[in-house]
Amino acid sequence: MPYVLVGDVVMSLAFGPRNGTGPLDSQLSAFAVGLPLAAITSLFPLTRPMSVAAARALCGVDGDRLADGPARTRAAKGRTAAWFTLHLAFGGVIAGMSLAVPPFAAVLIMLPVFAGLRDSGLPELFDHTWVLVLSPVAGVACLLALAGCAAGAGTLLARWAPELLGPTPEDRLAAAEARAADLAVRNRLARELHDSVGHALSAVTLQASAARRVLDSDPEFVREALAAIEDTTRRTVGELDAVLGVLRECEGAGTSPAPTLAELDGLLRRTRAGGLRVTATVAVDATALPPLVSREAYRIVQEGLSNALKHAGDQVTVTLRIEVTGKELEITLENAVPRTAAPRPGGGHGLRGIADRARLLGGTTGTGAVDGVWRLHVRLPVERATTSEGPA
Template identity: 70%
Template structure:
């Protein structure tokens, strides 16, 4: 009994009833247009004086409603109303206007059903309650039977008069059942008629993929720039502290490198945060051509012994390769700072066979750094792998003959 009461008069039923009343209100202009057609066709001058002609006008207006539902804003507006009033999960409904013929057809079917059911329920909501109230109060106001209400003669019988309140209540319950049933049907049909099509799902998936790609790129930029800066500054400050009294010149160089590193990193961080605020996917980033020398100088100031072999002119590289190669070298040196402090590091950047080869090597010394298998897993190596893969290259890292070796190969030909 309680479940039936909630179905007929619960909050969801009331909201769906409002949804149907709105459909009836939307149907009124189409009924008026339909009456313009029905009147001359039937020779009637008072269409609304006949219930039959009203139904004909209503039926004539529905095809016009289906035609106007092709307006692009129809589906977004209907979806918004359904989400608010019908209790349908928003994920099961489409966003934006209908794009394909199939989606437009389903939108037209939904709009016609909404106005059709809404017109019937709205008409019943206007006509039934007053008559039901009269039936309920009739036994208490016997004089009403002799008024111009033109009540049925059957109510002159005592038994009919006694049952009239029951009939009035039954009519109200029947109205509530019609409204609740119609609302439930529309809520069940809404996902099928207003749900996303295959094309809608593809568009949404492409938008999510593009957003995820931008987020991943921002994450890589933040990790590579800020992560490298923090590692370098930590080691530079540690080195400066140790030799502050014995080698003031080296301490000054380390402090100068810290200042330069932090200033540059703040600038890069501002650029990335600007992307997050403004939604621009263009991230200003350093390149191998313009920034490799500064990167090596700052890293050496942290106490890392780097032997570099640059077998390519960075200015000749495509911009995207130069940018990604810089981040890969930066992350490779960052790993060396973390895990091979005090050990000699070899950096080779060479071009061969339309590829750019980047190699970073440092000796494996158990007394100076953890064994590679025990190194904590972070985001650096996966980030380098992603950068290489997006350009069609490869990245490999691991122990090779007593050294820790990072080797990345990037194609230098193709779209830049």
């Protein structure tokens, strides 16, 4: 109605009041002028969100088939303008029919009953008997036609809504990038939780088990194991706070930083306190490594030791070597495979996490058992990480 009123004003200013035309001609002219105005106003950013909300609520269109947010590209704005104009055009036509058809249909239905209606200036055609007999049928047909037009307009708009208000290729690309970023964050959180909390639980379990076995015979070992359990759990709580800080989108705000290879001695000490024999050869200056490589290398070593705790137990010796060869940091963990070793139900995520960490840095991972020795070998490029260092 506002667009029609503006169109009527424009027509009056351009051609004078009515200009000798009838009411219907004047209304159609105002309607024709109002539609282009509607197309222009549809370029406002809020038009598409409001149109999408209307299509979801009134047309029953699945929300996943419609785009969210304002139209940003030229193609999206053009499609939104087409929808908005069609919507108002159909609405204007159906509104005009709804105002005119029901009273006219009511007159046709009541015409044979009320003689006064025939004397109210109707054409002479309505004086014929056959017209009076058919006029109620015509009145009902007019009402049915109005209902059919309204239903047909709604069906067409519901069919066109996904085409005109659906996401453009740019919208789909932006949504895919957002989902990929969210998935990357979720995967990173899963790796961090698995590596830090999983390793801590494995180490604490082994340390408590070893302390229980020698509780009466070796009190000194029990004290060391309990101290290692206390240290492990305290550090794990700090690492868990860091991970939860990322989850709350406030990483670094009052949270503990992720550990690096500079803290490798503490990891080895806590692991040995649980009874696992670890021989380590570290031929690298941890402080000289890029922080990202140092953090990921720490997690890789932690997960490798955790796998040894879970699958090999404390009856084997784990050999750890960390060195820089050329432009790559090499991490190698080896341990004998116990004859009684059996696959752990639900396992397998640790090695996948190691492979993911190495792949994200452009490195490689090799695992497998050869001649009764399980070997984990990881290569991480140092130079590439130096040039592409970013937030971890």
